[in-house]
Amino acid sequence: MTATAFTKMHGLGNDFAIFDARVAPVHLHEAQVRALADRQRGIGFDQLILLGQSDKADVHMRIFNANGGEVEACGNATRCVIALLGKDAVIETRAGLLKGELLDDTVRIDMGEPRFDWDAIPLAQPMDTMDMPVGWEMLERPMAVNIGNPHVIAFVDDPYAVDMARLGPQIETDPLFPEGVNVNVASVSDNAITLRVWERGAGLTEACGTGACATAVAAIRRKLVSGPVAVHLPGGKLTIDWQPGGTISMTGPFASAFTGEVEL
């Protein structure tokens, strides 16, 4: 066992333990990530972030959900990593190379181009991802968008009236989504979005950066809003901009919580 340093950070309350394997090797396995994610007995986080050397970018970033599964993208953690590096930088992720700019007290990330083809989400069968002929109770005719990771989006009158704790896990594990899915429930008014997200592998979080991107893109495609659009999550606000055919810009805050050590 080796004492291993980590930094605890969050983006709008979506929280992370960030380990830096550029300093010293960090050996983690799935059960360990789950134990560390435990908010009573471990560090407690929604995602564990593992930084490493990259030969294509300033840094390589791996992302593990609280359930131990490795995933492709995490918008809020990407902002935190730029803040931790203290400069504009390019981050290599499974979702591709993401460029981040450190602004005064926020970070802007170019999250790349969204994908809409059914097999890019991925879905189990061909369908129109703009208007899916499926539904779960009041969540009808959803849309699907891939922001490196898979998202389903349902527009409702009041996202806070939806029983996310019950419907979230049901939709996350629906066989329609062979790789699971992040579940976004949103309403739109005055060119702004109110959003709650049940995250794949992490549950209901205070905020989800890729969820905000996916939902803003979905709302722009349905002509419910036009970019830039404010996305209000339980933990605060992100600003998302996108023009069809272009890449997504996500701007929002970050915060450092504390640094610590764990035996790994």
Ligand SMILES: N[C@@H](CCC[C@H](N)C(=O)O)C(=O)O
């Ligand atoms: N919190 C994230 C998304 C993290 C990954 C997600 N749960 C997945 O499984 O794809 C964000 O800010 O984007």
